Amino acid sequence: MIEIKYIAPEIFLSISIFSLLSIGVFIKKSFNIIYRLSSLVIFLLLLITLSGNFETTKIFNDSIVVDNFSTFMKSLILVSSFFILAMSKKYLTDIKNDKFEYPIIILLSILGMFIMVGANDLIVFYLGLELQSLALYILAAIDRDNSKSSEAGIKYFVLSALSSGILLYGCSLLYGFSGSTNFELILANTDSVNAGTIFAMVFILVGLAFKVSAVPFHMWTPDVYEGAPTSVTSFFSVVPKIAGLAVFIKFMYIPFHAIIDQWQYILVFISIASMLLGAVAAIGQNNIKRLIAYSSIGHIGYAIAGMAAGTENGFRNTILYITIYAVMNIGAFAFIFSMKRGQKYIEEISELSGASKNHPLMCFGLLIILFSLAGIPPLAGFFAKFYIFMSVIESGMFALAVIGLVTTVVSAFYYIRIVKIMYFDDSKKPFENFKDTGIQGSLILSCILLISFFLYPSILNDVISNISIF
């Protein structure tokens, strides 16, 4: 029974979800109160997660592990979700999608991610993954009167279910060839290279690459990002990626650590392909959500490059990358949430034309975020890339480093294209001026973090260098 306390966050979350659901059913027009309560739940959850122990503890017959890796990833998931919830309230009300289920589904997906990130066993992992995915399918289609949103939901569901199937097949192969579902035992049983394990690795890798939208399993991303309501897109582009990368790291470094030679080059390929596609395909986009979709594909490429290094520093730098990526993306979406003219939210980049004259501060914020996404020093995005390529070069993969850095130049092109449209072009009608603490607060906070990161970059490093999953 003593083990129960280690899953206190998950238990608290489940209880909250059910009680919120009951409140929502019985009180009419309960969107506002449920929304606030959900944010509160996330906040409390963060406190509970952080107050837990940081010693590596395995519970329930070693099927769940609580260590500083999972604690960090969970906190990151919670903080990002908190800000995304805070930003999207106004948007949901404006598009008349203020259903009380929305925040509850988000909480459900967070529960799934918690289980996923904490899993140390194939079955537990798959349980979490499915819970998370099911919640995400509903989220993508939540604007059910909008055909684009429904389309996005269906697309995501079909493709994601397929990839889950492939992943599950990989899991069963892995069980068949190693005789266990426990990650450590799998590692212990795969001392020699055998074809079955490699097949299993490839299948699982395909499934995971789909979840984090890495090339060549990225096709769904732009359509789903564009079709889903912006609030959902902002959630999709950050939170599931954090969770997805967390399990990606876990799989590669625990059960498949023995066959590192086998997966390393697959990851190098995925990484290079994602970076290239993310850089090139985004150039022609005029829809800012599609552009963010391609840019996130590119960023996942950089994150995977860190993992491909195959060292402990490598995956730490991946974690660092995804952390900074989350900060930048939340800031970018805070800006997108404030692109509203009349009753409509605007998604075309060309509509930003000359916006800096009417909204100097907001556009300055986006400028910082864009240069940071492009990886220009002294902004935080540079450090993220810098650390990634540190570990890549440490492993002697010069080609990967050079290709990666050259793609940053290509991707810089479309980031600064937005700057050009905002700053150099003639101005159009201003956007609606509104005050929303969530949106503006997130934008300002994100910019301050990105600018001031260079003053003392060690902060994040010190935390992350303690993370170990072995």
Added chain:
Amino acid sequence: MNFPILSSITFIPLIGAFFIFLTKEEKNEKNKGAIYVSIFTSFVNFFITLFLWSSFDKTTYDFQFVEEFFWISGFIKFKFGIDGISILFILLTAFITPIAIISCINSVKVRLKEFLIAILVLETFMIGVFCSLDLVIFYLFFEAGLIPMFLIIGIWGGPRKVYSAFKFFLFTLLGSVLMLVAVITIYWITGTTDVNEIYQVKIPTEYQYLLWLAFFSSFAVKLPMWPVHTWLPDAHVEAPTAGSVILAAILLKMGGYGFLRFSVGMFPVASEYFVPLVFTLSVIAIIYTSLVALMQEDMKKLIAYSSVAHMGFVTLGIFTFNKQGIEGSMIQMISHGLISAALFLSVGVLYDRMHSRLINSYGGIANILPKYSFILMVFVLAALGLPGTSGFVGEFLVLVGAFKINFLVAILASTGVLLSAAYMLWLYKRVVFGKIEKNDLKKMKDINTSEFAILFTLGALIIFFGFYPEPFLETIHVSVDNLISNYNSEINKNFAFK
């Protein structure tokens, strides 16, 4: 060493920019607060730099005013320090910035506040480049300068500003990312990014060649060298006057500084190996771009091409590896900083009045702008390297250095001096002499006091250093000697090893 003087000159402009950011902008009225703050900050910075120069110890080649503290624990130290090579560039930066600011107050019509912020932020990054003694910190400042310059060209530039700003940004970024790979590789090889430690540790010869090329790609674009110079004319033509001044006077010098501090200092063997490449490119730059300059119809473009040619002398001088060559290229960089700034300002003076940069829309302005024409003559003569101006000292020393090494290269480079005389004098003739054939020219007013003050200061300095370059030379002697002796000992070791 108590007071962090280098950090203060680096970050004072940033603080000034922050205060400008706080000032309120009234519609249809000049933002006086922003102007005063920017002028005050840049002058304070200049005076602190003068103080720095006066307390600089010229007898040692060690790094002085060193500041260091931990930045990323156990990995990168934040390290600042200067020696004879860097102090002159810092001085130049701190001197040119107030000039650029004063010159832009009247000519920048829109968003003056943001412009001043951009220039001050840029000053921080530029001084940071010359102060930093850690490769990562250096890279940080080196790249960060792209953001304000991109905005300066793009927001306040001419008709083709977008194209030019993008070209500038992407060219320089592409060059620099390769340098980033090299920086990380150096850390991987030596375990440090501290420049001074790398000097001691020495990088193994087999790595030097590729690393040298990676650094070269960055500095060659920045300097710029032929054939990657094409961004420069575009950027210059479209940039506002103050932007061109800073670009020509300081940003280009980062490339030359980088060659001296990093390429030659850290990779002596590779530097020696690549001498033929550098010489070829330099000679092509000198002759080819001079010929191109001859045919330009846009004054700014002409000066931009002449900058490329002058930078050819700089690379030529650095890679002779003798005292005359290196000191000559240092002087050439400083003097080009003054002269090109002065020339761009002079073009700016005409442009503010007539809104044209084409040579053939002027002619005979000596009759209406006598003061201006006189001062312009000083700059034109300095640009073509007339004895008695600072332009001569640099080119002469470089050529002396080159003659010691390679006769053919020196002869070819000397033709560049002739060609520069041709295009500069022809420019002067077409703009200044002759009859006034265009009536609208007659309305032009001669330069006002603030323009005169700026141009006069620059002209006086150019002539002063033409006659008496000793204050500069004695600052750099010891450091250059040290650089050369380190280089020679490494080369000899490598030779003996073979």
